[in-house]
Amino acid sequence: MVNYNGHFFSSDEPIFTHGNRGYKYGDGVFETLRVVNGDIFFWEDHYFRLMASMRMLRMEIPMNFTLEHLQEEILNTAQKNNLDEGLARVRFTVARNEGGLYTPDNNSISYTIEASQLSAPFYTLRDEVYEVELFKDYYVNKDLLSQLKTTNKLLNVLAGVYAKENGYDNCILLNTDKQVIEAVNGNVFLVHGNTIKTAPLEDGCLNGIIRKKIMEIIEASEEFELSETSISPFELQKADEFFVTNSISGIIPITKYRKKTYTNTVARNLLGKLNAKARLELTS
Known part of the structure; x- marks a missing residue:
């Protein structure tokens, strides 16, 4: 219905x-x-x-x-x-x-x-291979409209088609400055040591709810440092971990980008804290 x-x-x-x-x-x-x-x-x-x-x-x-x-x-x-x-x-x-x-x-x-x-009450971590590639046919504008979840998502659709046609699980979107901003279906985070980085809203990424929650968790943590700064595509192959966030899946660990493979230790840590945050808000 x-x-x-x-x-x-x-x-x-x-x-x-x-x-x-x-x-x-x-x-x-x-x-x-x-x-x-x-x-x-x-x-x-x-x-x-x-x-x-x-x-x-x-x-x-x-x-x-x-x-x-x-x-x-x-x-x-x-x-x-x-x-x-x-x-x-x-x-x-x-x-x-x-x-x-x-x-x-x-x-x-x-x-x-x-x-x-849905299949599970709380967020779970997927362990299967999840490979991504850059989508470079079209670029996201750096403006306020790009931050909204509008029904005009043709660029995301085409990136999804590209991923499907080429055997990838997802594509990474770039803005007009050729900076990494998000995936087809959510925001992205890079982990390098104890620093966790995500693109700023000013770069044109979606103002995601789970992005916001993960940033709150990182900022409240003593073990991680948050960096909300522009991401160059060259950084992707230097990162220890790389993951996507959205409201349905929570955190989706990326396992491979070109010749680079990633671990998911930090993603697993953050997912537990995200579930705890969700439970707390539901009971408050």
Whole structure:
């Protein structure tokens, strides 16, 4: 069942018309959420990022778009899909309502909530081979729009196609200065000794929720030092570890980039702390 503006439709039932602006112009934003036994991981962070994104895109935020109301809508969607007592991956998409060409007739919005099954209640570390390569066909702009989870993700799609066609598990995206900023599906971190490095938002990377949580964990730690600075592609082969972060998988260790192979000791350490942080926020 799909939740469209608070009304439920079967997954095979048409909801949109050809005039949908998310379809025609990529005029929308979304959040991907992890829901476990009626609790939403890092819900406040997702909510406030969604509100900030809508304001940046000049969307009209409905009066009922409160933290509590949207939480209820998300959990109702999980329940309608028989996932209220289990594990759910939820996508919450907001698009400007149809009308107009490039310039919209108005800034009102509609939302869609989808839910599907997850396999584990907390984040787990994958041990299989995970090989990546740079994607150099197109580059990400260094601007505020690049930091948002918009429905206009054509560059990520093409990078994903490139990875699939060439036998890679993921691709690493570069900005217009040819600096490493993120992967197709999340932010990236490099480990060199006790220093853990990630690209700054100013370089055009996604303002990721798990990126933020991992940075908080590193900053609170006495064993690691955080470096939020630009990453040259040449640094990738000098790193001890290299991993991707996102809201569904948590941390995905990269095992190989070209001739370089990586360990996952620090990733495993951080994943345990990320799970502890999630549990703490769920019970607070």
